[in-house]
Amino acid sequence: MPAYRRPADVVVWQEWTPCSVTCGAGWKSRFRVCDHCDHHDYENVRIQLCMDKFYCPVDGNWGAWQSWGTCSTSCDKGIRTRTRKCNYPPPAYGGDYCPGEGVQEKECSLADCPVHGAWGEWSDLSTCSETCGPGQAVRSRTCDSPRPWGGGQDCQGPDKDVQPCTVAKCPVDGGWSRWSVWADCSVTCGRGYREQVKTCYTFVQTYPYRISGEDLRQPTPSARRPALSGGNHSP
Template sequence: RHTDEEVSERSCDSAARPAPEEEPCNTQPCPPFWEASAWSECSVSCGPGVQQRQLQCRQSFGSRSTMVHPQRCSHLTQPESTQACQLQLCSHWEVSSNWSTCSVDCGVGRRTRSVRCVSDQGSVVNENECNSRLRPQGSEECNMGPCVTNWYFTDWSNTCSAQCGPGVQKREVVCLTRGGVRDGGGGGDCVAEKPLEMKACNRGPCVPTVMWYSSPWSQCSVLCGDGSQRRDNICVKKMGSDFTVVPATECAHLEKPAAVQECDMGECEPQWFTTEWSACSQSCGKGLQVREVRCLTPDKQHSQACDPASKPEQEQIRNTIPCG
């Protein structure tokens, strides 16, 4: 009985089993394709460069692919085989200043100059972007020759210390090297004897002279407007640096300074004026007193410029005598 139902292979006669058969399938060849290698390193270590890669036209046959003639991939868009690259900006060292003056005036010192790392665009960048082995020197030793000491001094003072009679003139004396001041008032490293710092001078015999002496001006006599100031004038006799008060008659031959002068304290502001309070309006009990208040300028003209906040009261309540 045939039912076309699948059963176990043990139920069939193995000797009658047909041999396996193969037949071709999917007979169309696989399409070709472009295959690109990894990009090469950039052609330069800094600045604009180029990277390259290899391109192959390949085609798969079964489980493996094979390089085929590039013509087979001519219908496909070919990938780029080069591209621009820039690992970093190119920078270089630049000396931006001349050497400084030596740090000492004599002997061995140091001098410096500015060195900076600059990009191709001219901007200052971090020094790490420049080759440290190529960096120009920024500091070096300098020799200004041996240090020689000598005495140096100023001119004598223009005036004698006394206005008449004997006095002294002074000057400064220092022991110097080309590098600075040497210590030691007795000479220090200066071998030669120290020059004099003072010498005698004489302005001639002291002759007594008389003169008017004026005190400072007093304060102005008014707080505003035009006023006057006063001062005292006395006759004094001068002998050298000493002064003695003498009678005014000894200065009579000299023009006497003014004892009074005008002073201007600026324009006076208007101010409030009042009359006396009037009599109380009641003879006993609570009454009222009044008075007139006016704003007047310095020339006693009526004005509206007084400060209203400081205006005196015009009325006041009075209660002096109780009504019996």
């Protein structure tokens, strides 16, 4: 009868384990499975370097806050800001950006701003300075909308406005001209007469401005002075 022989061990290698890290250099292993294998025996273990991703993601982290900046205005209320950078370290290889805000703001208050003056509305025109003929009417305004304050500038321009006005034409009394020279005798022989004439002129003016040149005059003959011919008469 043939002698009994023990069957040879069946050798099976397990699948590789996952890499020990998800990025960068790691290792993976597998074991040989058999009836009489010792897993602590180096011959029954295989180890291999692995690298799923060469670089690992690096999440960003905030650096220190910078100093507060100057106020956004030179007077009254404004805003100060300060910043920080996501660079300690900066995000890399798909890492997350720093959480939160990189800018902070706060209110700042300085001296009150100067207020420049502005004109209010014009008043109504005053009554004419003359009851007849050319005169003047005045209107005014006040620098109070608003008033200058805190070193602000005064209103620019005049606070009064003068305009010409005429209520009515003034009455003008007539005036006599000088006597004219003596006219010729009324007859060429015998006894006759001769005369001289003076005229009442009414001066006409147009308001509010006078017509350029001499005043217009309207003659109205109204006086005669006869004299007998042959006598010596002086005007």
